[in-house]
Every structure is written in structure tokens, then in C-alpha cells.
Amino acid sequence: MNQKRKGKMHSILKGLAVLLFWLAVWALIAHVVNKELIFPVPQEVVKRFFIIIFTAEFWQITFASLLRILVGFTCGMVAGILLAMLMHANRFAEALLAPLIKVVRATPVVSFIILALFWIVASSLPIFISFLMVLPVAWANTLSGIENTDRHLLEMASLYKVKKLRIWQKIYYPSLKPYLLAAINSGLGLAWKSGITAEVIAAPRMAIGSQLQAAKVNLESADTFVWTVVVVVLSIILEKLITALINRRQMRSLSEEKS
Amino acid sequence: MTIVIDKLSISFEGKQVLKDFSFSLPASGVVCIFGPSGCGKTVLFKCLSGLIKPDSGEISGLKSKRLSMVFQENRLLPWCNAVDNVALVVNENRELARAALTKMELTSETNKLPAEMSGGMQRRVAIARAIVYDGDLLLLDEPTTGLDAELADRIMKILIKSWQSRLVLLITHELTIAKKYADIIYTVEGPPLQIKNVSE
Numbered sequence: 467m468n469q470k471r472k473g474k475m476h477s478i479l480k481g482l483a484v485l486l487f488w489l490a491v492w493a494l495i496a497h498v499v500n501k502e503l504i505f506p507v508p509q510e511v512v513k514r515f516f517i518i519i520f521t522a523e524f525w526q527i528t529f530a531s532l533l534r535i536l537v538g539f540t541c542g543m544v545a546g547i548l549l550a551m552l553m554h555a556n557r558f559a560e561a562l563l564a565p566l567i568k569v570v571r572a573t574p575v576v577s578f579i580i581l582a583l584f585w586i587v588a589s590s591l592p593i594f595i596s597f598l599m600v601l602p603v604a605w606a607n608t609l610s611g612i613e614n615t616d617r618h619l620l621e622m623a624s625l626y627k628v629k630k631l632r633i634w635q636k637i638y639y640p641s642l643k644p645y646l647l648a649a650i651n652s653g654l655g656l657a658w659k660s661g662i663t664a665e666v667i668a669a670p671r672m673a674i675g676s677q678l679q680a681a682k683v684n685l686e687s688a689d690t691f692v693w694t695v696v697v698v699v700l701s702i703i704l705e706k707l708i709t710a711l712i713n714r715r716q717m718r719s720l721s722e723e724k725s
Numbered sequence: 726m727t728i729v730i731d732k733l734s735i736s737f738e739g740k741q742v743l744k745d746f747s748f749s750l751p752a753s754g755v756v757c758i759f760g761p762s763g764c765g766k767t768v769l770f771k772c773l774s775g776l777i778k779p780d781s782g783e784i785s786g787l788k789s790k791r792l793s794m795v796f797q798e799n800r801l802l803p804w805c806n807a808v809d810n811v812a813l814v815v816n817e818n819r820e821l822a823r824a825a826l827t828k829m830e831l832t833s834e835t836n837k838l839p840a841e842m843s844g845g846m847q848r849r850v851a852i853a854r855a856i857v858y859d860g861d862l863l864l865l866d867e868p869t870t871g872l873d874a875e876l877a878d879r880i881m882k883i884l885i886k887s888w889q890s891r892l893v894l895l896i897t898h899e900l901t902i903a904k905k906y907a908d909i910i911y912t913v914e915g916p917p918l919q920i921k922n923v924s925e
Contacts, residue, residue, distance in 0.1 A: 621776050622800040625792055626814040626858055636813060640804040 506688040514688040515695065528696065530672040531592070532704075535661035538596025539654060545597070546604025546649070553605075554612045571602040575660045579667050588668040592675070595664040596657035603653045604646075611645030612638060650708055658701045727752055728773075728790075728862075728892075733782035735772060742768040744917035746782070755885060755893045757907030758920070759900065765918035766896045767797055770864050773894070793860035795868045799851040801839040807850045808835045814858045825857035826850065828883050830876075844871040852880060856887045863888045865895045869902060881906055 492508050499505040518524050549567070553560035579595055586594050615638055623633050665675020674693055681689035728750040735743040742765040750756055758766050771777040773784065774792050801810045811822035826835050829849040839847050848871045855863060868884065869877035885893065885906055897903055903910050911920045 618796070618798060618800045619802060622794075622796065623813070625774050625776065625794055626854075627791070628813060632813070632817075636802060636805065636809075640802070 503685055503687055506691060510688045511691045511695070515692045518689070518692055527672050527674060527677060528700070531662070531665060531674040532700065534589075534592045534665075534673070535596050535657050536704075538593040538661060539600050539657040541593070542597040542600025542657065543604045543649065543653060546601045546606075547608045547646075549601070550605045550608035550612060554609065567602050567605055570598060571606075575599060575663060576667075579664050582664075583668060587670075589670040589673075591668040591670070592661040592664040592673070596661040599656045599660040600653040603656060604649045607645040607649035608642060611642035614645075615641040647709075647712060650712070651705060654705055654708065655701060658697065658704075662697055728784065728786040730773075730784050731782055733772065733784070734780045735768060735777060736780055737765075737768050737777065740916055742916045742918060743772070743779070743782075746918055746920075748920055750892060750894065751909070753890050753892050754908040755895060755906055757895045757897060757903040757910045758913055759897060759903045759910055759923075760913035760915075761898065764913050764915040766913060767866055769918060770794070770866055770894075770896060773862075774864060787862075790861040791859065792862050792864060793855045793858040794864040795852055795855045795866060797866045797870075799839070799847045801847060801850055803839050806836050806838055807831060807842070807846075807853075810839070810850055811854045811857055814854055821857050822853070825853040828856070828887070829853045829880065845873070845876065848872060849880065852884060856884060861891055863891065863893045865893065865897075867897060868895070869897070869899065877902070878905075 489508050496505045496507040502510065549563060553563060575595065578598055579591065582591055582594055619637050620633070623637060628636075662675045662678070665673040666679050667675075669676045669679055674697060678690055678693045681687070681693060730746060730748040730750075733743050733746045734741070746769075758769070760766060768777060772779055773787065774794055802813070805813070807826055808819050808822045809817075811825055812819050815821045823835055826832065826849075829852055831846060831849055831853065834842060834846055834850075837846075839850070842850070848868075852868060855865075863884075865884070869881065872880060881902060895903070895907060910923050912923050913920050
């Protein structure tokens with residue numbers, strides 16, 4: 467127990483040292499550049515950060531962006547998984563849809579944002595863009611997971627006439643788990659980046675991206691830094707939260723299995 | 726009703742494993758196919774179980790039958806404990822699964838994952854899964870692999886007893902097991918698989 471606490475303390479101290487090092491690098495660059503407008507000093511950004519986060523508007527904006535991106539991410543994951551299942555079951559569907567998904571994957575996100583601006587209202591655009599970026603990731607990972615499921619287990623289940631739903635539940639789903647986790651991890655990062663980019667371009671009301679754009683227009687580089695830090699911190703928190711949730715679920719199902 | 730295999734031909738992984746192979750099986754009893762590895766016995770089993778489609782020929786008398794099988798490999802779900810592995814084939818009926826595991830002398834291992842069990846224990850879980858399933862035909866592909874002679878003998882007795890008045894088709898390369906438990910013994914050579922009744 468003591469050893470564990472020591473290890474935790476050690477990693478916190480290490481993290482702090484790394485943070486201090488990069489803050490020093492930042493301060494040094496700001497000192498060399500010596501232009502607040504181009505590269506603000508860390509103290510100014512920290513000051514603005516504490517001013518911004520203690521406003522009610524900050525929380526409304528952050529919540530609105532978070533909600534949009536989470537909706538897009540969830541829809542993208544669900545659609546990607548369902549498409550992969552459909553394409554695995556039906557070769558015609560695979561032939562029909564695979565090229566479309568590959569095109570979506572290869573197209574730059576900015577092209578979609580500009581195109582979609584004609585079709586979708588600004589506030590829904592980040593949802594659509596996050597959805598579009600996550601879908602191919604979820605699709606590709608699910609399909610790999612299905613294709614790498616142990617054939618021997620599937621043969622055994624088919625010989626014993628195990629019901630289709632139970633085969634999905636007992637064989638496919640556990641095999642798919644690591645692939646889905648990988649999709650969640652990379653999909654979440656993509657959803658954030660593309661969603662915020664869409665907000666910068668579409669500038670909906672109450673959005674982190676719009677705040678970034680406004681800070682740029684008003685030449686408030688400290689605010690641009692603050693909102694960027696917010697995006698990075700939220701992205702890390704969200705990723706950790708989802709990983710912790712999945713791990714908790716895994717632990718629970720393992721203990722249920724044991725009992 | 727007997728099972729009749731008529732002029733079956735199968736090429737598997739570039740090899741002609743069965744060529745115009747004909748053979749019939751009784752409605753009940755223990756039929757043993759005894760022969761060296763690699764001669765095509767397992768391919769014949771996979772064909773009987775419908776896991777491989779033949780290139781030509783046909784099998785009659787099998788369509789309406791429910792098959793149970795102990796595969797050459799254990800084929801256990803690594804993320805499920807012993808009870809859940811067995812219960813999978815009986816609509817998640819854990820009571821039946823536990824009873825089958827008890828027959829296999831695995832009462833205290835029911836909650837263990839395959840990775841927490843020895844090879845012999847895993848084999849017995851696979852056998853428990855086969856006997857708990859209410860089938861008409863039991864295919865056993867080297868069922869006693871990984872079991873010591875004494876335990877193998879006990880398990881075989883239980884297996885044969887639990888499948889009484891139904892058909893058991895057994896593949897083995899252990900002559901003692903074949904002689905002790907089979908009503909009919911065929912020796913095989915190949916590929917392509919050739920069969921000879923040596924029961925007399």
C-alpha cells in the first residue's frame with residue numbers, strides 16, 4: 467500500500483516537472499518573440515483563463531460544444547457499427563457502401579464543412595461533421611473485429627445451433643471489444659478536432675469554435691490560447707471518462723461471469 | 726435410421742482427402758474410426774457436421790439429426806467460465822451445465838475461465854458441453870487428448886453411458902480405447918481416405 471502511494475506521488479511529481487519544463491519553454495519563446503499579440507506570456511493566459519472560466523457563459527458555451535460533439539460522436543459510432551454488421555452479413559451491401567465510406571475517409575474535413583454549410587444550419591454542422599469523421603473509424607474497426615473473430619468458435623456455435631442473437635452476444639461482442647475501444651479512443655479525438663473546426667468555420671452561437679474565431683478576429687491571442695487549452699483538457703477528460711466507464715463495465719461483467 | 730455416405734469427394738487445402746468415399750453408419754452404437762493423423766478423418770467429421778461442403782456425393786439420413794461434437798481443439802470461449810461455456814449450447818440453462826460439469830469431475834472448477842484451467846480440465850469442459858446437448862449423433866474427435874489413462878477411461882465410460890441408444894462416432898489413434906468402447910471398428914488410411922472394417 468505504502469509502495470503504491472509512493473509510486474503515485476512519484477508520477478504526480480514527474481507530471482508536475484514535465485508541466486513546469488514546458489511552461490518554461492513557453493515563457494522563453496514568449497520572451498524571445500516579445501510580442502503579446504503573436505505569442506502571449508503564460509501568466510497572461512493563466513490570468514485570462516481564470517477570468518473566463520468563472521463566467522456563466524463559459525459553462526454554457528462549453529456544455530453546448532460538448533453536447534454537439536458527443537451527439538455526433540455517438541451517432542457516428544452507432545452508424546459505423548451497424549453498417550459494418552450489415553456489410554458483413556450482406557456482400558451486396560458491402561460492394562455498394564464500401565467505396566462511399568472510403569471516399570468519406572479520404573476527403574479532407576474542410577471540404578465537408580464547406581459543402582455542408584450549404585445544407586445544414588450552423589448549429590448542427592459540428593454534429594454532422596463529427597458524425598461523418600467518426601463513422602469510417604467505427605466501421606473499419608468493427609469490420610476488422612468481426613473478420614478476426616475466431617472461426618472455430620463460430621463453427622462450434624453453428625453446430626450446436628446457438629441462436630444468432632446469442633452468437634453476437636457471446637462470441638462477436640467480446641471479440642469486438644478491443645476494436646471498439648480503439649475506435650472510441652481515436653474517434654473521440656477526431657470528433658473533437660473536426661467538431662471544433664466546424665464550429666470555427668460555421669460560427670454557431672454558443673460554441674468553443676466561435677469563441678476561438680472571435681478571439682482571432684479581435685486579436686485576443688491570450689483568449690485563443692485559453693480556448694485551445696479548454697479543448698485539449700476536455701478532450702483528455704472525456705477520453706479518460708469513457709475508458710474508465712468501459713473498464714468498469716468490463717470489471718462488472720467479469721465479476722458477474724465469476725459468480 | 727442409418728446414415729449413408731455415397732461417393733463423397735472432397736478436396737481440402739489443395740489435397741484430395743475423400744475420393745468417391747462410400748460408407749454407412751448404424752442408427753445406434755459406438756463406431757470407431759481408427760487411423761494415423763492426417764489421413765482425412767477430421768475432414769470426414771467436418772463434412773458430416775456440415776462445416777465443409779463436399780465437392781460431390783451425398784450424405785443421407787443426417788438432415789433431421791441434431792449433432793453434438795467434441796472437436797479436435799477444445800473451442801471454449803476464453804471470456805466465459807466453465808458453466809457459461811457449457812450453458813451456451815442449452816439455452817443458458819446453468820443447472821444442466823453444472824450437472825454435466827459434475828459428471829466430468831469439475832464441480833469445483835465451474836467458475837474458472839479456460840485460461841485458469843489445465844489442458845485436461847479444458848478438455849473435460851468441452852466434453853461436458855457435448856454431452857449436455859440433446860443430440861442424436863455424437864462425434865468425438867480424439868476426445869481423450871490431454872487426459873491421463875485412468876481419467877480417460879472414466880470419462881469415456883461416462884460419455885458412452887450418457888449417449889446410450891444413440892449413435893457415437895469416435896475418432897482415435899488409441900487402440901486400447903477403440904477396442905474397449907467401440908462396437909464396430911474401422912481402420913483408415915489415406916489420403917484419399919480408405920476404410921476397412923476390422924471389428925471381427
